[in-house]
Amino acid sequence: MAVYADLHIHSPFSMATSPSMTPAALCDAAALKGVGVLGSGDALHPEWRAAWERYEDGTGTVVLPTTEVEGKGRVHHLIVMEDFSCFEELAAVFAPHSRDLLTGGRPHVRLGGETIAAAVHDLGGLVGPAHAFTPWTSLYASHDSVASCYGEEPIDFLELGLSADTSYGAGIPELDGVPFLSNSDAHSAHPVKLGREFNRLDLGTVTPKAAFDAVKRGKVTLNAGFFPEEGKYNRTACTRCYRQYTLEEAEAHAWTCPIDGGKIKKGVQNRAHELGGGGDRSGRPPYYHIIPLGEIIRVVLGVSSPTTRKVEARYARLTDAFETEIAVLAEVPPEEIAEVDLEVGDAIAAFRDGRVNLVPGGGGKYGTFSFL
Structure with a gap:
């Protein structure tokens, strides 16, 4: 059975999110969108976790416990568990290393990627880099390789982010065999945000366990999302006036905009090209470009x-x-x-x-x- 899944959203406890985001509002919006499996988002936050555990859904939406954390080097990690109780255990592991675990929806954890991934795997969960190419807070903003961040711990998937599609990651040899996810990273339940990117999962039954197992086994049969050019970090550009530059121009200007002195940030397109080198593009599920x-x-x-x-x-x-x-x-x-x-x-x-x-x-x- 083909079911659409959006596995990365946030809660009112994260920064710059809508206060109207509730489990009921999110499930209603997911049903209207056509998303059958929805990541809970922010499952390390005790109040948000409790809200989901109390909620009785009437839409048929399957909710899979998920969260995003920021580790050392400003790398963001997406974590997926089969049960909310696993996040309670993970919170106990992270607590000595975080000052905002009880207050922030997306907490900062003062641990490296390898340690974070090991803790998740010890509890039977899945982990991978969130919006992997984003120039501010991502794997490839801080590292030149997966191993540089995660060491000996494997990643279970890689989230492409709004400024990339499958073609950006498929050209990177170290990602051969790593499933790609495309998720909304929604900070609102409005349908222009929720489900703006999604995955099609092949499920035997529509349950949290079946959805978790599908992600674990890479049973993603379609990625869907933005044309990469729609993303706000696709091209190398000034963060103040948004003037775009070639990579050579940005380097010549020492990454400082000559127009207004703003910082020039390397775009996802340039970063993916730097990392590419003939990865295996065969066998990847299709990427379907959509516009909300x-x-x-x-x-x-x-x-x-x-x-x-x-x-x-x-x-x-x-x-x-x-x-x-x-x-x-x-x-x-x-x-x-x-x-x-x-x-x-x-x-x-x-x-x-x-x-x-x-x-x-x-x-x-x-x-x-x-x-x-």
């Missing part, structure tokens, strides 16, 4: 925000007709969508055909798109 439905409607209507009433009304009409957003984006024929909304149907056909004009993002500014 709210963003598509926003562009069709020519408005500035995907949260306007006009956008939300069109969104509701389409999801009422076809049940879920993912069905509209990836499954329903465009001509059927056009019977409900001609303009959106045409836009869906355009992005499925690759008729999209992309203006790449960089330096912390998201890229933009239009339809051809």
Whole structure:
């Protein structure tokens, strides 16, 4: 059975998150999106963990306990467990090494990647680098190899992040055989954020154990998410004015923008190219490029925000007709969508055909798109 999964989200206890994020709101949003397996996010936080353990879901959403931690070197690690009780045990291991374990949704843990991974594996969990290419807080921002961070401990997966797709990681030889995940890293339950990237898992039964085992065994049959150019760190750019530079230009300017003195950050595209060297690109599941439905409607209507009433009304009409957003984006024929909304149907056909004009993002500014 094919089920869509988003395994990296956050809670109100993380920074810059919506206070309206509750288990009920998240499961309702996941059901509307078409996400059948949802990572809990922030499962090391005792209040958030308790909220999930008390929650009785009526949507059929399978919740898999997950969290993100920041270790030494500002590397972010995504952790997946089969049961919330495992996170209670992991919290006891991390407690002597963290000042914000009880207060922060994404805590800082003063341990290296190898020690963190070993602790997770000792409890039967899974671990891998989160948004592995992001230039601020990631594996490849701080290290040139997996072994440099994780030592002898294996990683169970690698999360690509919003500014990368499978092609970015598949060219890196050391990642041969490592499953890739694509997740939303959502800080809000709004459908333009939740499930904006997802994975298709091959499950025998739709249970937390089956979902956990699918990730453990690499039973990911599809990754779906942004065109990499939409990500806000895809290109090398100034973090103040967002002017983009080639790698050679950035190096010549000593990574300082000559226009305003801002810091130039290396883009994911350049970083992946540096690390690439002929990795095995065969055998990888397909990567399906999508654009959140709210963003598509926003562009069709020519408005500035995907949260306007006009956008939300069109969104509701389409999801009422076809049940879920993912069905509209990836499954329903465009001509059927056009019977409900001609303009959106045409836009869906355009992005499925690759008729999209992309203006790449960089330096912390998201890229933009239009339809051809």
